[in-house]
Amino acid sequence: MVGWLSGARKPSPVAERRAEAVTGGWAAPRPPGRAGAAHDAGILIDLGEAHPSGHGMLRLRLRLEADRITYAEPVIGFMHRGAEKLFEVRDFRQIIMLANRHDWLGAFTSELGVALAAERLAGIDVPVRAVWARTLLAELNRILSHLAFLSSYPPEIAGRPGVTDAARSAFTARETIQAAMEEISGGRMHYMFTRIGGIKEDIPAGWAGRAQAAVASVRSHLPAIGTVVREDAVFRERTSGTGAISAGQVSQFGISGPAARASGVDFDLRRDEPYLAYPDLAGTLRVVTGSRGDCLARFECLLGQLEVSLDLADAAATGLARLPHGPVAARLPKVLKVPEGEVYVWIEGPLGLNGYYLVSRGGKTPWRLKLRTASFSNLQVLTEILVGARVSELVPILGSLFFVVGDVDR
Amino acid sequence: MGAPVSDPGGGLPAPGHGVYDDSQWASTGDLPPRSRGVIALLEENCTACMLCARECPDWCIYISSHKEPVPTEPSGAGRGRPRVRNALDRFAIDFSLCMYCGICVEVCPYDALFWAPDFSYAERDIAGLTHERAQLREWVGTVPPPPAIDPGTGGR
Numbered sequence A: 001m002v003g004w005l006s007g008a009r010k011p012s013p014v015a016e017r018r019a020e021a022v023t024g025g026w027a028a029p030r031p032p033g034r035a036g037a038a039h040d041a042g043i044l045i046d047l048g049e050a051h052p053s054g055h056g057m058l059r060l061r062l063r064l065e066a067d068r069i070t071y072a073e074p075v076i077g078f079m080h081r082g083a084e085k086l087f088e089v090r091d092f093r094q095i096i097m098l099a100n101r102h103d104w105l106g107a108f109t110s111e112l113g114v115a116l117a118a119e120r121l122a123g124i125d126v127p128v129r130a131v132w133a134r135t136l137l138a139e140l141n142r143i144l145s146h147l148a149f150l151s152s153y154p155p156e157i158a159g160r161p162g163v164t165d166a167a168r169s170a171f172t173a174r175e176t177i178q179a180a181m182e183e184i185s186g187g188r189m190h191y192m193f194t195r196i197g198g199i200k201e202d203i204p205a206g207w208a209g210r211a212q213a214a215v216a217s218v219r220s221h222l223p224a225i226g227t228v229v230r231e232d233a234v235f236r237e238r239t240s241g242t243g244a245i246s247a248g249q250v251s252q253f254g255i256s257g258p259a260a261r262a263s264g265v266d267f268d269l270r271r272d273e274p275y276l277a278y279p280d281l282a283g284t285l286r287v288v289t290g291s292r293g294d295c296l297a298r299f300e301c302l303l304g305q306l307e308v309s310l311d312l313a314d315a316a317a318t319g320l321a322r323l324p325h326g327p328v329a330a331r332l333p334k335v336l337k338v339p340e341g342e343v344y345v346w347i348e349g350p351l352g353l354n355g356y357y358l359v360s361r362g363g364k365t366p367w368r369l370k371l372r373t374a375s376f377s378n379l380q381v382l383t384e385i386l387v388g389a390r391v392s393e394l395v396p397i398l399g400s401l402f403f404v405v406g407d408v409d410r
Numbered sequence B: 001m002g003a004p005v006s007d008p009g010g011g012l013p014a015p016g017h018g019v020y021d022d023s024q025w026a027s028t029g030d031l032p033p034r035s036r037g038v039i040a041l042l043e044e045n046c047t048a049c050m051l052c053a054r055e056c057p058d059w060c061i062y063i064s065s066h067k068e069p070v071p072t073e074p075s076g077a078g079r080g081r082p083r084v085r086n087a088l089d090r091f092a093i094d095f096s097l098c099m100y101c102g103i104c105v106e107v108c109p110y111d112a113l114f115w116a117p118d119f120s121y122a123e124r125d126i127a128g129l130t131h132e133r134a135q136l137r138e139w140v141g142t143v144p145p146p147p148a149i150d151p152g153t154g155g156r
Helices: A013-022 A083-087 A092-099 A107-122 A128-149 A163-185 A207-231 A233-239 A247-253 A295-322 A374-380 A391-400 A405-409 B051-055 B103-107 B133-142
Strands: A059-065 A068-075 A341-348 A353-360 A368-372 B038-041 B061-070 B083-094 B113-116
Touching: A059 A391, A083 A092, A083 A368, A092 A107, A092 B103, A107 A128, A107 A341, A107 A353, A128 A163, A128 A207, A128 A295, A163 A207, A207 A233, A207 A295, A233 A295, A233 A391, A247 A374, A295 A391, A353 A374, A374 A405, B038 B083, B038 B133, B051 B061, B051 B103, B083 B133, B103 B113, B113 B133
Parallel strands: none
Antiparallel strands: A059 A068, A341 A353, A353 A368, B038 B113, B061 B083
């Protein structure tokens, strides 16, 4: 066995310092009197934040004065897979398989962004039926993502009367939408249903009606789901006035989505630069904004947006049912090559702005495909809003920023 | 298939037959026909053309084959060159790598690959997740018929 693993040799002060630097000085001090062979014997396996079993967890480095945070640094990148580099050696269908993984709560939106970028650069016209189906699926996916953030509460809240019911209602509601998504796409999380030029397969008979029924069922659960945010005294007390983000910080950090709108930033691409069928849904779409920018405002914004998405999904299903006969995808060559050029496409994802900068040199793989994800930008503001907060405020602040760690690290 | 891992509790079924009992939570009968649970291989249709293995984004399909001469027709004796066709030696999918994207099913030009809804094939040993052709053939029995299509849709 290698010397440093067996513990036979006392580590030099330099090595000890280096180990401290690697762990950021967080390594537990060696218990006195146990520095002998028994303590150090065998191979040390570190189940730290870099271990695959800890996927989806965020590491924060905090400096404290008593329980007051004086310095905060999110340590990110443990789930970095180099997705953008992997895109460069995959054709556009294979990219959709990868692109729908980094934000596992908003898989359909991520598929959509890649397809819209490629279609815009290649000048592909997507059949109207696919446009409406995509709009409906995007809103159903948004509902799923919002419900996920409205269904998990910390233990001291989760046990309170009404909260358990709310979380259970949100889970039941998610299940009904997931059933609709699985029926059309075959997947519950990674739908793999978008194709360049449209959608993968025809719509099953009667599916739009069943999707509408699922939306109605979620709507019936809304009062229960909203109880926590609207009524629960402890939840409201712990989230109001804490973790406030100013409109200035929103533009400084590039915060988007419900986290930005809660600070009064009235911006939503579905209205301000409409894509898919959103121009036709302008009468249904309302942009929900807040003003205080605190944790509670963000949760209220998310809840309001959930209602809007239910209306949009309902309207999109109605619109889809009214369309004349037609295909669900454009006819394209078997080997799709995107002509030389570059394009930037941005869309309104469940967590905020998703940007896709696509550079093609005429090949069947992109020369470069840069992702701009909402989670990455939204998370950065932690360095400012955590300073001055108490440790007990960490949970509401982290829970109300609405990010997915895979979407940060990708 | 790897050697079974010793099980302290004993009484586990043999690898490859669903170590965990999922029946209490869900049954495949409730799942829609498009549900992407497991990939079935109808090997009679497979020509070992390798399209699926090449298109697979993470290369988890293993195929090997050899050429076999096709018996020539007696009437055409002496005419034409001898024909050969591919005969499959191995077809395996490693479900520990599979990303369940379905590109292989989509690209197969000979209708040899299908999705089946079964998802309860967890294993104690990761090697057991590589399903060889016999096991992939067994899944064919569980492939549901495709759903009826919305009359408004006019194909691709």
